[in-house]
Amino acid sequence: MVSERGLAVLRAIVQDYVASREPVGSKAIVERHAFGVSAATIRNDMAILEEEELIAAPHTSSGRIPTDKGYRVFVDQLTELRPMSQAQRHAIETFLGEAGDLDELLSRTVRLIAQLTNQLAVVQVPSFHSARVRHVELVQLAPTRVLCILITDAGQVEQRIAELADDVDVDTLADLRLRLNRVAAGLTMSDAAAVLSGEIEGADPRHAAVLHTLALTLAEQARAQRGGDRLVVAGAANLVRIEQDFSGSILEVIEAIEEQVVLLRLFGEMAADPHGIAVRIGRENAPFGLPEASVVSTSFAVPGRDISRLGVVGPTRMDYSASMAAVRAVARYLSRTLGEH
Structure with a gap:
């Protein structure tokens, strides 16, 4: 059974590993985070986390990294999303506000999300299935x-x-x-x-x-x-830059994404959390050919059309809070703007 402090240690490991890409040890946790306990106590907490398969040792190093299960617990424990900065909100409104039509708006949307998250961004072209x-x-x-x-x-x-x-x-x-x-x-x-x-x-x-x-x-x-069966994609270069975060070939990830019907099926099966965000992590995506990737998505509405989704695809070593906040902020802007028009 993982204690509240153990969960806090897990959060610290996730945050530090995402920031540094380096395995995290007990000494580093004590130095970087105000737990008020010794490194030995943190090591005990880490031992329990490892027994629960929430963290693992990638090498003989004393440091640990989160597992897919650990990332899942971390995401499920998020009670608040990191708020977008004023500059980021202004960038969203300015960049997307310059779009002349829906196609350009969707193109700008994926480019903006890719830039905000440093991940590959996808948006589902809204379907007219329910329009009359x-x-x-x-x-x-x-x-x-x-x-x-x-x-x-x-x-x-x-x-x-x-x-x-x-x-x-x-x-x-x-x-x-x-x-x-x-x-x-x-x-x-x-x-x-x-x-x-x-x-x-x-x-x-x-x-x-x-x-x-x-x-x-x-x-x-x-x-x-x-429509509804087509995706607009941007940010593939972001995946190439972080290729080392995938233990296998990144080509497998890119090929799975190019099979748009697979990603659309995945979107359709993703259940949203209380924030309206859906997150699938690592092995949860194995049936869709993305066992080493995480997907963060949310929905947006266009009057007269079916609900569509947008999101990001990246490695499991992802800044989940920032990615979730970015896709939610952009989706809200899209729903509001399209609703006004």
């Missing part, structure tokens, strides 16, 4: 060319040009626009894609080919809007 079609607009550009515009209740606008086999006049286009809105408006993107890909009941047989082309174009737009 507000309006379909058709604009004639030429007798056989029509601009198809899909507008959702989240305010997203998607445009695509349909090349038609036959000419279409203004009156016919107006009738087709009315008919498409009747069948698609109010439907989710998934349902709209299914309906627009099929036969449109009551359509004039003379316009069947034109309507079919327009419907397929709009269906493709709806499917493209669904």
Whole structure:
């Protein structure tokens, strides 16, 4: 059974090892932390921590390093996250506030998180699965060319040009626009894609080919809007710089991350703590090909879309408190900003 002081010793070992990358000994703990007890007493506490498999000796050195289990206990014991500095909060608002659209905002988001945490940053592209079609607009550009515009209740606008086999006049286009809105408006993107890909009941047989082309174009737009199965990634160079923190090849980590479906599955299984943050450590990620990595993630919301996630991937020797605070702060900014727009 680990005592309160033993847990404090574990916290000291984690913090010192993360800061120095050097195994931590009892003497160093006494010198750096105000425990008010002797090095011998600290050694006894460390012996118990080792028996509980919370720390281990990497070499014959007297120093100890945290195990995956030790990091888990450390993270679970965090009652407060390190607050972001005023300068960091200002950097978040300034850098992300300059984004012109959602794609640029997500790109800036991962670059900023990678810089704040010195880890690899990932953000899930928000899905339009729950968004609904507000309006379909058709604009004639030429007798056989029509601009198809899909507008959702989240305010997203998607445009695509349909090349038609036959000419279409203004009156016919107006009738087709009315008919498409009747069948698609109010439907989710998934349902709209299914309906627009099929036969449109009551359509004039003379316009069947034109309507079919327009419907397929709009269906493709709806499917493209669904998203949710794509990640934006930045900061791979950070992993290369700390490659020594991985005992195996870093290529295995990078390959697992490139398999985006694997990371998306991992995101989906991560349960959030009271801070709204989810953390998976080392061997907990073995089923996903990341047995030596830790993942810190949280969610953010976009009106009209499903919940998406963002986070960082790095070695188990990670500054968990700082990483958790950074992803939470950025996610809150995203939710607030996207909610306002």
